[in-house]
Amino acid sequence: MWDDNVVVMDDRAVKAILFDLDNTLIETSRAGGVAIQKTSELLKTTLGLDDNTIRSICYKFKQKLLHECFDPSSGISIDDVRVRHWEESIGETVGNCFTPSLPTQCYYLWKSSRLEVLCLSPEVHNLLRQLHSRYKLLLLTNGEAQTQKEKVEAVKCEEFFDAIVIGGEHVEQKPCLSIFTLCFNMLELEAQDCVMVGDSLDTDIKGGCNAGVRATVWINSADGAVLDGSVKPDYTIPTVLDLPDILAQLK
Structure with a gap:
């Protein structure tokens, strides 16, 4: 039946x-969290900022990453684009009182840390x-x-x-x-x-x-x-x- x-x-x-x-x-999400933490430590050591300000910088970076529009035909590499994300995130939060090399340091630390965890x-x-x-x-x-x-x-x-x-x-x-x-x-x-x-x-x-x-x-x-x-x-x-x-x- x-x-x-x-x-x-x-x-x-x-x-x-x-x-x-x-x-x-x-x-990937966990690896991203580890990478952000390591980059936060670099920012805190370099800029001597409080935790809330560091969190604000990192939040801005993550938002830029989330809404990223990348055109591979632009002649600009994805690495350059993401260095700029860090540069803008730091600048929007604390102004331009940081060494020009800091955004590059932040990006490559974030990138390498994330890949190491994956x-x-x-x-x-x-x-x-x-x-x-x-x-x-x-x-x-x-x-x-x-x-x-x-x-x-x-x-x-x-x-x-x-x-x-x-x-x-x-x-x-x-x-x-x-x-x-x-x-x-x-x-x-x-x-x-x-x-x-x-x-x-x-x-x-x-x-x-x-x-x-x-x-x-x-x-x-x-x-x-x-x-x-x-x-x-x-x-x-x-x-x-x-x-x-x-x-x-x-x-």
């Missing part, structure tokens, strides 16, 4: 997994190794090309992926359909053969849904966003380490 409570699953086998990078496979945990390393023995894996990350390449190189994850697609190298990034179509073509698979895994509802999950992937899996950590109804993932897990449980359901 048919049970109306049984969920009928698509019996099409999953052949590939598309992974986001930041805050999905690596803890890594694949042993658990994620093992997960990718195991998954790569059964599925095609593709890394699909938004962001400025140089910055994302440096992260990929720092965490040494290339060996696990059949392809790596960096949004900043293309006309459109997630959630646009074109970059997902590029990924499917590189894998020589259809959208329904693939699962999209990421922490962003607006880019990873929305993009995967619009592209017609087999399933979307949202990584929602304890301090993650709350579903607002506009984008609905097929599955939600607190950590990418729980992904095998989802894949088992998709067989």
